[in-house]
Amino acid sequence: xxxxxxxxxxxxxxxxxxxxxxxxxxxxxxxxxxxxxxxxxxxxxxxxxxxxxxxxxxxxxxxxxxxxxxxxxxxxxxxxxxxxxxxxxxxxxxxxxxxxxxxxxxxxxxxxxxxxxxxxxxxxxxxxxxxxxxxxxxxxxxxxxxxxxxx
Amino acid sequence: xxxxxxxxxxxxxxxxxxxxxxxxxxxxxxxxxxxxxxxxxxxxxxxxxxxxxxxxxxxxxxxxxxxxxxxxxxxxxxxxxxxxxxxxxxxxxxxxxxxxxxxxxxxxxxxxxxxxxxxxxxxxxxxxxxxxxxxxxxxxxxxxxxxxxxxxxxxxxxxxxxxxxxxxxxxxxxxxxxxxxxxxxxxxxxxxxxxxxxxxxxxxxxxxxx
Numbered sequence: 001x002x003x004x005x006x007x008x009x010x011x012x013x014x015x016x017x018x019x020x021x022x023x024x025x026x027x028x029x030x031x032x033x034x035x036x037x038x039x040x041x042x043x044x045x046x047x048x049x050x051x052x053x054x055x056x057x058x059x060x061x062x063x064x065x066x067x068x069x070x071x072x073x074x075x076x077x078x079x080x081x082x083x084x085x086x087x088x089x090x091x092x093x094x095x096x097x098x099x100x101x102x103x104x105x106x107x108x109x110x111x112x113x114x115x116x117x118x119x120x121x122x123x124x125x126x127x128x129x130x131x132x133x134x135x136x137x138x139x140x141x142x143x144x145x146x147x148x149x150x151x
Numbered sequence: 152x153x154x155x156x157x158x159x160x161x162x163x164x165x166x167x168x169x170x171x172x173x174x175x176x177x178x179x180x181x182x183x184x185x186x187x188x189x190x191x192x193x194x195x196x197x198x199x200x201x202x203x204x205x206x207x208x209x210x211x212x213x214x215x216x217x218x219x220x221x222x223x224x225x226x227x228x229x230x231x232x233x234x235x236x237x238x239x240x241x242x243x244x245x246x247x248x249x250x251x252x253x254x255x256x257x258x259x260x261x262x263x264x265x266x267x268x269x270x271x272x273x274x275x276x277x278x279x280x281x282x283x284x285x286x287x288x289x290x291x292x293x294x295x296x297x298x299x300x301x302x303x304x305x306x307x308x309x310x311x312x313x314x315x316x317x318x319x320x321x322x323x324x325x326x327x328x329x330x331x332x333x334x335x336x337x338x339x340x341x342x343x344x345x346x347x348x349x350x351x352x353x354x355x356x357x358x359x360x361x
Contacts, residue, residue: 010338013331024337031344037297038316040290044203045196046213054191054217058224062182 172236179227187227191220194237198244201313204301205248215251219244234327238320242328245310252306293351300350304343311336312343 006023009016016024178186198219203212222243223230230239301309310329314320315336322340326333 010342013335013338016334016338021334021337024334024341027341028337028344031341031348034312034344034347035316037293037347038312041200041204041294041297041317043196043200046199046216050213050217051191051195054220055188057217057221058184058187061221061224 173232176227176230176232176236179224180230182224182227187220187224190223190236194240195220197237197318198240201241201318202244202248204298204313205245205306205309206251207302211251215244215247218247222247234324237318238324238328241314241318241320245314245328248310249306292354296351296354297347300347303350304346308339308343308346311339312347315340316344 006020009020010024175186175190179190195216199212199216202215202219203209206212206215219240223240226243230236234242301312304312311325314325314328315322320328322333322336325336329336
């Protein structure tokens, strides 16, 4: 009858006396081998497809994936930027012909100056050659009239 | 991963330690997807194992387990850290299992431990000696019988048995999850273990084992 009363109390979840509590603790200790049974049950993990589906749902809910880490890309990017800067610097420092503006007074002046230079080189400088400008020469004085007479 | 009977798992605690928990919790509160992924990795198998034995259907269990993590992700900013992350996840899992059970109206017919003797008296099975089921049954049978016992016990008893004996939650943690006194947890655990024992004993008496 003692067992009946005890069981009834456990089923009804009524408050136990100190003595009954001690008895329950003792009974729990005696049945603790059931842990091994429960822990021995095969475990099963959800599949990767299940996990992917969960990830999609979480992202839809507003999960913020971390930005990808730069890792090794950062030094590469820095080297690239440095190389570009160097190339640009070298380009800017190289001697280059200055192109005249396409239109305006300055371009007209430049064009006029160029034409004048060309004309001077072709005509004026050519006329200044001494053989052409001087009618007398020390060499021609050596020839006599007979030698100058045509045959 | 499958672990079978005989291979002691008493010290087997997959999951996260409390320090890692704390670091992850802070990140999860900020809705850090990667940090929450680590929480899922750490607890998905345990939560799924619990839910599967509660709802007794693999497909439903997968859905409910997903729902557990979705709810946790949504409610992380309200997680106050008074309980452990594991306890909190199992509370969500338990609530969802109860909700689902109410929706499906699936009632579990529990097997009474009280049996009638030949002279009409009622016999009660209060164990007074240590019970060693492994001495008499082979592992596969024990697995089957344990699953059978879980399936036939009431939801209340099953919850406590799984949380305590499978998931190693303390009496206090279980009491907190179920919002019942610690004494009630102990009572239910005792009744659940007795149900398990009765199932195995009945199988043995039927002569199914040598």
